[in-house]
Amino acid sequence: MAGAALAAFERIGLVHIPVGTGNSALLVRAIETLEPDAVVMTPSYAAHLAEGHDLRDSSVQRVLVAGEPGGGEPAFRAKLEEGWGAKVTEAMGVGDIGPSLFGECEQQDGMHLGAHGFAHLELIDPETGDARELEDGAEGELVLTHLRHRAAPLLRFRTRDHVTVATSPCACGREGPRIRCIGRTDDMIIVRGVNVFPSAIRQLVNTFAPQVSGHILVRPTAPGVKQEPPLPVTVELAPNATAGDELAQAIASKVRAELTVRTEIELVPFGHLQRSEYKSRLVAAAPERTVTSFGHD
Numbered sequence: 001m002a003g004a005a006l007a008a009f010e011r012i013g014l015v016h017i018p019v020g021t022g023n024s025a026l027l028v029r030a031i032e033t034l035e036p037d038a039v040v041m042t043p044s045y046a047a048h049l050a051e052g053h054d055l056r057d058s059s060v061q062r063v064l065v066a067g068e069p070g071g072g073e074p075a076f077r078a079k080l081e082e083g084w085g086a087k088v089t090e091a092m093g094v095g096d097i098g099p100s101l102f103g104e105c106e107q108q109d110g111m112h113l114g115a116h117g118f119a120h121l122e123l124i125d126p127e128t129g130d131a132r133e134l135e136d137g138a139e140g141e142l143v144l145t146h147l148r149h150r151a152a153p154l155l156r157f158r159t160r161d162h163v164t165v166a167t168s169p170c171a172c173g174r175e176g177p178r179i180r181c182i183g184r185t186d187d188m189i190i191v192r193g194v195n196v197f198p199s200a201i202r203q204l205v206n207t208f209a210p211q212v213s214g215h216i217l218v219r220p221t222a223p224g225v226k227q228e229p230p231l232p233v234t235v236e237l238a239p240n241a242t243a244g245d246e247l248a249q250a251i252a253s254k255v256r257a258e259l260t261v262r263t264e265i266e267l268v269p270f271g272h273l274q275r276s277e278y279k280s281r282l283v284a285a286a287p288e289r290t291v292t293s294f295g296h297d
């Protein structure tokens with residue numbers, strides 16, 4: 001589906017060089033020899049490349065990330081911008097509805113709906129399905145409806161994307177609400193009645209950079225979405241970082257203060273957690289997977 005966006009690049013007069021994932025050396029060589037102005041990839045892959053290669057002096061001025069949350073998290077974005085020496089903006093599409101429906105402007109302050117007139121946007125409470133106002137600071141699951149699709153149009157399609165809404169005027173002049181995806185409803189964990197998104201934990205962990213690498217893994221101890229505290233979270237340290245208990249405690253305190261969830265932080269050396277060339281997995285498989293009713297109507 002994301003490949004459909006390639007036609008849009010041509011339409012605005014860009015030459016695109018399709019490289020794909022799976023061969024980082026080839027991609028870096030393409031950047032060095034063909035000197036593109038921009039690259040488009042998942043935030044996980046952008047982080048992975050910047051970890052293994054010095055890209056700060058490359059020709060790339062723009063990194064457009066999409067496909068998973070992350071690009072809009074301030075600390076994660078700052079790390080990507082430093083690693084690439086480039087401006088990072090995020091975009092978001094929904095495979096079932098359309099590619100690149102939303103995108104950030106120069107202000108990097110949430111994604112504008114670029115698909116006005118093609119898709120209708122709603123916000124709902126993911127548990128009850130009740131509609132929520134699209135007002136400043138609102139949060140909920142994104143629901144989209146095709147307006148002009150002639151083949152298999154979808155009505156009130158639940159994206160499972162959990163978003164926050166901003167309606168304050170944007171300096172770019174575009175109107176309408178802006179969104180930021182903070183996680184997948186599917187990834188949500190409920191710890192003693194508190195809804196927790198692994199991406200929200202990662203966002204807090206990232207504020208401890210440069211001591212941490214930004215890679216985390218939540219390790220549920222029981223099958224299903226409901227977990228008992230403390231929730232085990234593996235946090236990877238930055239290269240050569242030697243932090244210990246003090247850092248683990250500081251991270252746990254911050255997560256508890258901001259998300260009201262008790263975690264047990266395990267620090268591991270740099271390179272310990274698996275990297276992704278596509279989308280990062282933030283949650284490890286539970287000890288024994290059983291079917292849960294959560295998230296299925």
Ligand SMILES: [Zn+2]
Nearest residue numbers: 105107170172
């Ligand atoms: Zn704007």
